[in-house]
Amino acid sequence: MRDLPGFDAFAADQAQPLARTALSLTGDPEAARALVVTALSVVAARWRTVRWSFPTHAAREALYAAYLKRPRARRAARGPGRLAPDTDAAALAEALTGLTPRRHALVVACFHDGHTTWQAAGLCRMDARTANTETVLAVAELRDRLPASFVTGGPPEPGAEPAPDETPDETPQEPDGSPPAGAVPQEGPAPEGPGSEGSTSWASPSPAGPAEITPSAAPFVPPAASASLPGNSGPGDRGEGPWEAALRRELAVLSARMPALDPVPLTAEATRIGRRQGTRRRALVTTMSVTLTALVVVPLAFGAAGLFGRAGQSANGGSPGVLDENAAVPTLPPSLPAPVRFAYRGFCTADDWDVLADEFADSGCAQWRVVATTGEQWRVADVSPVLSDGWQPLLAISGDGNRLVYFSAASSDFVMIDRLDTTTRRTDMVPLASEVSPEDTHVVISPGGRWMAADFGPAADALRPRLQNLTTYRVRTLPWRMRVLAVSDDGTVTGTASWDSDAVPGRITTTVLLRVGPDGRTLSRTPVDSALFEDGAAVSPDGRAVAVAVERAHPAKGDHGLLVTLDSTTGRVLTRREAALPEDAHVFAVRGWANEHEVIVEVERILDDADEEEPAAEYSVHAVDVRTGAARPIMLDQAGVVPALWVPGTLR
Numbered sequence: 334m335r336d337l338p339g340f341d342a343f344a345a346d347q348a349q350p351l352a353r354t355a356l357s358l359t360g361d362p363e364a365a366r367a368l369v370v371t372a373l374s375v376v377a378a379r380w381r382t383v384r385w386s387f388p389t390h391a392a393r394e395a396l397y398a399a400y401l402k403r404p405r406a407r408r409a410a411r412g413p414g415r416l417a418p419d420t421d422a423a424a425l426a427e428a429l430t431g432l433t434p435r436r437h438a439l440v441v442a443c444f445h446d447g448h449t450t451w452q453a454a455g456l457c458r459m460d461a462r463t464a465n466t467e468t469v470l471a472v473a474e475l476r477d478r479l480p481a482s483f484v485t486g487g488p489p490e491p492g493a494e495p496a497p498d499e500t501p502d503e504t505p506q507e508p509d510g511s512p513p514a515g516a517v518p519q520e521g522p523a524p525e526g527p528g529s530e531g532s533t534s535w536a537s538p539s540p541a542g543p544a545e546i547t548p549s550a551a552p553f554v555p556p557a558a559s560a561s562l563p564g565n566s567g568p569g570d571r572g573e574g575p576w577e578a579a580l581r582r583e584l585a586v587l588s589a590r591m592p593a594l595d596p597v598p599l600t601a602e603a604t605r606i607g608r609r610q611g612t613r614r615r616a617l618v619t620t621m622s623v624t625l626t627a628l629v630v631v632p633l634a635f636g637a638a639g640l641f642g643r644a645g646q647s648a649n650g651g652s653p654g655v656l657d658e659n660a661a662v663p664t665l666p667p668s669l670p671a672p673v674r675f676a677y678r679g680f681c682t683a684d685d686w687d688v689l690a691d692e693f694a695d696s697g698c699a700q701w702r703v704v705a706t707t708g709e710q711w712r713v714a715d716v717s718p719v720l721s722d723g724w725q726p727l728l729a730i731s732g733d734g735n736r737l738v739y740f741s742a743a744s745s746d747f748v749m750i751d752r753l754d755t756t757t758r759r760t761d762m763v764p765l766a767s768e769v770s771p772e773d774t775h776v777v778i779s780p781g782g783r784w785m786a787a788d789f790g791p792a793a794d795a796l797r798p799r800l801q802n803l804t805t806y807r808v809r810t811l812p813w814r815m816r817v818l819a820v821s822d823d824g825t826v827t828g829t830a831s832w833d834s835d836a837v838p839g840r841i842t843t844t845v846l847l848r849v850g851p852d853g854r855t856l857s858r859t860p861v862d863s864a865l866f867e868d869g870a871a872v873s874p875d876g877r878a879v880a881v882a883v884e885r886a887h888p889a890k891g892d893h894g895l896l897v898t899l900d901s902t903t904g905r906v907l908t909r910r911e912a913a914l915p916e917d918a919h920v921f922a923v924r925g926w927a928n929e930h931e932v933i934v935e936v937e938r939i940l941d942d943a944d945e946e947e948p949a950a951e952y953s954v955h956a957v958d959v960r961t962g963a964a965r966p967i968m969l970d971q972a973g974v975v976p977a978l979w980v981p982g983t984l985r
Contacts, residue, residue, distance in 0.1 A: 337380050337604060343388055344373050344603060345596035351396055353588035357441045358400045360426050362592055369594070370603050372396035377607025393446075397438055397456040402884065421483050421579070422586040428478035433886045435459070436471035443468055444577070445584040458864050460841050476576065484579045662702055662712045665755040671705040672734025672752060672983045675969065676713070677976035678702075678726065701728060703737070706983065713750075715757070717742040719771040726978050727771060732780030732874060732926075734983030736803065740771055747776060747787060749803055762787055762799050762808060769796060778803075779822045780874045784851075786811075786820040788828070800826055800851060812853050818879070819872030824851030827872045827879070827901055831863060846879070846904055859904035865897075869923040871932060873898075878907055880932040880959065882920040894920035896932060898959050910962035912936075914955065921952065925981045931956040933967065933981055956985075 348369055355365035355372075375395035376388055383391045429437055435457055442453035454464035662679070681698035701716040717727050717740040727740035735752045738760070746763040750756075762785075763769055773790025788798035791814060798811040800820065815828040831844040844863040848856040868882040878898040885892060893914040898907040912920055914936055921937035936953045952975040954967040967984060969975060 337377060337607075339384060340377055340380050340604065341596075341600050343376075343384075344600040347389055347392055348373070348594045348596055348599055349591070351392060352591045352594055354393070354441060354446060355396060355400070356591040357429075357445050357584055357588045358397075358438060360430065362590075365591060366594060366599075368396055368399055370599065370606065371399040373600070373603035374606035375399075377604050380607070394456060397442070398458070401434055401438060401457065421479075421583045422590075424479055424483065425475075425580070425583045426587055428475050431478060432471055432474060434888075435886075436467050436474070439464055439468045440471050440475070440580075441584065444581050445588060458867070459862075460843075462841060472577070472580075475580070483583070484575045662697065662710060664697075664714060665703075665711045665750070667755060669703075669705055669711075669752045669755065670709070671707045673703045673730050673737060674706045674734060675979055675981050675984050676701055676703045676728060676730060676737070677969075677979040678718075679712075680977075701726075701739075703730075703982075706734065713737075713739070715739075715741050715743050715748070717771055720978075721772055721775050725775060726980060727774060727776055728980055729776050729778040729785070730980055730982035731778050731782030732983065733782060736778065736782035737982070738776060738778050738785050738803075740774060740776065745769070747785070749785070760785070760801055760803075760806065760808075762801055763796070767796055775817055777817050777820050779820045779824075781822045783822055784820045784824050786817045786826050788815060788817045791816075791831070798826070798828070800824065802851075809851065809853065811849055812855070813847055813849060815847055815849075818866075818870050819876070821872075821874075821876035823876075825849070825856065825876055826851075827876060829861065829863065829866065846899070846901065848876070848901060857902040859902070861899070861904050865899075868921070871923045871925045872901065873926055874929060877901055878959075880923050880926070882923050882934065891916070893918060896920060896923075896934065896957050896959060896962070898932075908959045910957075910959060912955070912957045913962050913964045918953075920957075924954070925984070927956040927967075927985050930960055931958050933984060935975065954984075 351369045351372055352365050355368040356362060359365050359368065372392045372395040376383060376392045379391065380388075429440070432440065438457050439453050442448045442456050443450065446453075448456065450465045450468060451461040453468070454461040457464060459467075678701050679698050697712045697714055699718065701713045702710050703713060704710040713728075719740075720726060728737065729739070730737045736749060738747050738749045740746070741748045741757070741759075744759055745768070747760045748757040749760055750758075769789045770792075773792065773795065774787060776785065776787045778785045783803055784800065785803055786798065786800045789796040795814075798813065798815055798817055800809045800811055801807065802824070811826060813828070813830050815826075815830040817826055817828040819827045821827075826847075826849045828847050828849075829844055830847055831842050834841045834843055842863065844861055845858050846861045847858050850856050865881045865883065871880045872878070873880070877900070879901050880896060880898050883895045883897050885895060893912045895909055896912050897909045899905065900907055912934065914920070915938065918936050918938040920934045922935045924933040924935055927933050934955055934957055936955050938951050938953070940950060953973060954969060954975055955964040956967055957964045966973075969979070
């Protein structure tokens, strides 16, 4: 694959270790394979950035994140991966289904993958102290569920598959490709030769860390013996006895039932999904100046996204305009006839590529477009194509649809456009002598368009968050280094701030929900779980509530996901409702508020029986009532298509 050099070798190398971990999590080979495809597709979408750093760690993070985001209903393994009844491994598999998804993941991370508690905490996106407590409780729960004979462990039954350390003709390795704890990574480049890191095209040129040693370079340690290695104990580096050793042993037996995966179709599937997600959720093309090599990626990725065929449906019931995908959309006129309903990023195909110029044609196919409530749309040519962390666009539209602000690719500063006068006005949010990283920058605008706020990342040398009055253009620097979530019409900024604590061993992160007034005074500060904001967050127009999407601790099959509102001052849960969505659909992301009672959410529906060449999921937009959970669809266009990257304006 010319566009993803070395990815096929990486995927072939890591597919089986990832699959064994996935089987320990799901108990089903088919679900395990789906998790592996998801993890590898995430790495494929980010291959250029993770290839030379820690791709194995990125894949393992994606595997656990995919499992925790949508824990599949546990069911007994079937087919080649089924367990013989009345065995310790079968009893363990059944006992694991009784744990919460997070505790299940912690047990697998600590006792199967061999991670320490703080490493497992990072995989499960929680602080180490909580992870340690949850691991202790999980082990205690398993002790109660498993029979006393679990510790002794009898000999393998006739016909049973051997454990990984007894399998002939297979190079032994740790499940996650990392060396056993206590092993010291070799400094400098690995020796050349078969299986060496130097011959692996996806390996980092720098010395590998403990989580990124090539599997073939890591010495094998049987799971039972690894408990005695210093620094490799699962729950908090405590001394382990026979029961913990038995847990490691039977987890290895359980994961060894994972059938061998064919790397060729698996890699092809992950690559195809990674390309599609590169546009659908990741926007791999972050600049309008691309090389000829990128031509392989862009047409496939943008074409697979299949964004807009028609203009947005008019909010007032008027006839929507029809967009010819092959025609150039006009640039902004001097004034807009109606408020902006939403904005979206366009897409390009192979027909848009100018081979002689080595760039896309002047049609502006991948530029941002604003859609008015009348259905008309125009291009905004100067919006930076770079996405911030969390893959958020650097563009915001006021709730009344009359103003938008965005990070200008030309001026490297934020500019503001008014609906009645589309002349761009530089905001001076970024001083002329300063440089910012767009990837670390976030921007918000108040519902009435009077205020805007931006932050520039957590780095110590980054600009502090800033607030600007778009009427007087006065800029204020905020006292906290925070991630801005919203700014209200009175200038109050809501955001989150995180910092590390060295009060206990390990890297502990504390996150608080903040409200800061326009004068810089801190109005409230309350501790929160940072994982609440992973699927987006939206602050109500009055600034009193924060809407987030969460999963139940024990999600049942068919759960649609919970929409939760928190008090922005105290962090107290105000409402918690399951969205009344169509079958097999769940809340994918929170986008904003339609009114004082309804939250705009993007919904994902998995297409399990979809054709191989079609997208594996379809997306829609709904307004969910936070009081009752009632949901109503919001049509962005006549076909119900949702663009990969979009921002709501006066969406109702």
